Amino acid sequence: MKILYFAWLKSKVGIGEEAVTPPAEVATVGALLDWLATRGPKHAAALANRSIVRVAVNQEYAGLDHPVKTGDEVALFPPVTGG
Amino acid sequence: MKILYFAWLKSKVGIGEEAVTPPAEVATVGALLDWLATRGPKHAAALANRSIVRVAVNQEYAGLDHPVKTGDEVALFPPVTGG
Amino acid sequence: MIKVQREDFDVGAELAQLTAGRTDVGGVASFIGLVRDVAEGATVGAMTLEHYPGMTEKKLAEIEAEAQRRWPLQASLIIHRYGRLEPGERIVLVATASPHRRAALESCAFLIDWLKTKAPFWKLEETAAGPQWVAARDSDDDAAERWSKPRRVAE
Amino acid sequence: MIKVQREDFDVGAELAQLTAGRTDVGGVASFIGLVRDVAEGATVGAMTLEHYPGMTEKKLAEIEAEAQRRWPLQASLIIHRYGRLEPGERIVLVATASPHRRAALESCAFLIDWLKTKAPFWKLEETAAGPQWVAARDSDDDAAERWSKPRRVAE
Numbered sequence: 001m002k003i004l005y006f007a008w009l010k011s012k013v014g015i016g017e018e019a020v021t022p023p024a025e026v027a028t029v030g031a032l033l034d035w036l037a038t039r040g041p042k043h044a045a046a047l048a049n050r051s052i053v054r055v056a057v058n059q060e061y062a063g064l065d066h067p068v069k070t071g072d073e074v075a076l077f078p079p080v081t082g083g
Numbered sequence: 084m085k086i087l088y089f090a091w092l093k094s095k096v097g098i099g100e101e102a103v104t105p106p107a108e109v110a111t112v113g114a115l116l117d118w119l120a121t122r123g124p125k126h127a128a129a130l131a132n133r134s135i136v137r138v139a140v141n142q143e144y145a146g147l148d149h150p151v152k153t154g155d156e157v158a159l160f161p162p163v164t165g166g
Numbered sequence: 167m168i169k170v171q172r173e174d175f176d177v178g179a180e181l182a183q184l185t186a187g188r189t190d191v192g193g194v195a196s197f198i199g200l201v202r203d204v205a206e207g208a209t210v211g212a213m214t215l216e217h218y219p220g221m222t223e224k225k226l227a228e229i230e231a232e233a234q235r236r237w238p239l240q241a242s243l244i245i246h247r248y249g250r251l252e253p254g255e256r257i258v259l260v261a262t263a264s265p266h267r268r269a270a271l272e273s274c275a276f277l278i279d280w281l282k283t284k285a286p287f288w289k290l291e292e293t294a295a296g297p298q299w300v301a302a303r304d305s306d307d308d309a310a311e312r313w314s315k316p317r318r319v320a321e
Numbered sequence: 322m323i324k325v326q327r328e329d330f331d332v333g334a335e336l337a338q339l340t341a342g343r344t345d346v347g348g349v350a351s352f353i354g355l356v357r358d359v360a361e362g363a364t365v366g367a368m369t370l371e372h373y374p375g376m377t378e379k380k381l382a383e384i385e386a387e388a389q390r391r392w393p394l395q396a397s398l399i400i401h402r403y404g405r406l407e408p409g410e411r412i413v414l415v416a417t418a419s420p421h422r423r424a425a426l427e428s429c430a431f432l433i434d435w436l437k438t439k440a441p442f443w444k445l446e447e448t449a450a451g452p453q454w455v456a457a458r459d460s461d462d463d464a465a466e467r468w469s470k471p472r473r474v475a476e
Contacts, residue, residue: 004373006371006373006441006443007371007443007445007454056373056376056441059373059375059376059379075373075441077373077441078443078457079456079457080438080439080440080441080442081437081442081454081455081456081457081458082370082412082413082436082443082444083401083413083436083437083440083442083461089216089218089288090216090288090290090299091299139218139221139286142218142220142221142224158218160288161288161299161302162283162301162302163282163283163284163285163287163288163302164287164300164301164302164303165215165217165246165257165258165281165282165285165286165287165288165289166257166258166281166282166285176333177333177336177337178333178334178336179333181332181333181353182332185355189356189357189407189408189409190357190358191357192354192355192357193353193354193355194352194353194355195350195351195352196350196351196352196353197348197422197425197426198336198349198351199348199422200346200347200349202344202345202346202347202420203345204345252344253344254340254343254344265357267352267354267433268464270352271352274350274426275426278426309423
């Protein structure tokens, strides 16, 4: 599974992209965020306030219940501010 | 008093502009239109349907009760269609 | 800025001029009106725009001033052409610049809606049945009526 | 037409392209977003726009398709820049062409409102206190919410 981080999430985690292999029971966006937060203090800090973290699975916005699986591209970022 | 005609009012009257000296009792836009209509068959035809004639006195839209006096510029035209 | 002219205008240059030398503008909204080759279902060859010199400039300036009064605009522009225009040619450009996009977008719509019902222009279309003066449309009155009560939506 | 690019764009050429070779367009509405030198009251030196390549183009194409679905558009355009931009520089251009001005004006507002809340861009501002990621604004959500129910106002 490919994880992408944008904006301040990238700054806080310290990387823009990483390949991860979560355990089989991590089957939803919510479970994935919980699991990612355990990967280290930077991850934990970046994911501390879930209310300002948005998620896209395979380039589509996804809620916490959305399924994730091997091979997915999952992006984590703050609410968008373009235009 | 200077009278200006625009669009189909100009075509119907046959002239774009004329100087007129109505009698003293012609003191409003409404009275002026009545008086102009008596100037000839073309004027009468052009002013036959008052509901589609708009009037400006000294370049401001004016209703039938608006006063007119010597020296005024009075324009007669259909509803506008610019833009 | 008001311009009433026979010749065409350079949209890119006119819009750039609105924000030239300043760095406090957040958005520029604009509308360009063009001559269509059809009107009310009939084919139109070209049109001639007549106007009332003097009153035209006065009315356009009043409409622009009203937009400036209702919205926090940093710049505004109305260019309207007259004379004979072929299908596809530009007739009018209205544009507004503001710190806030909502103000720019709304005031731009206001300018073209009010212009349509208040500026003394008349269109004579060349049709297969001969030249025809365009009749005013109720929908234009309705569009202008939307703005009859001053309002201002916060950004 | 969707363009996501680092370089600036030529507004006049882009808008002309929307109506090139056709004589059935009645109006072209457009909005240009610019970098302001102030934000939330603080002075901003410049900003860097980050985006999500791939998803950005996908989302912008969806937003454009939604506008085409809601309004009778003959052409539409979204250009959005990324990278470092100085105050006064253009960020975004949205434009729509339609036989009817109301459709052009409304769909143009729709494009910029939806883009603001749905396209994956993030602004990093250079301020006196150092670089600051811009926070999303409730007013932008409200603006997008205006369009949550499809509607179409007749011309």
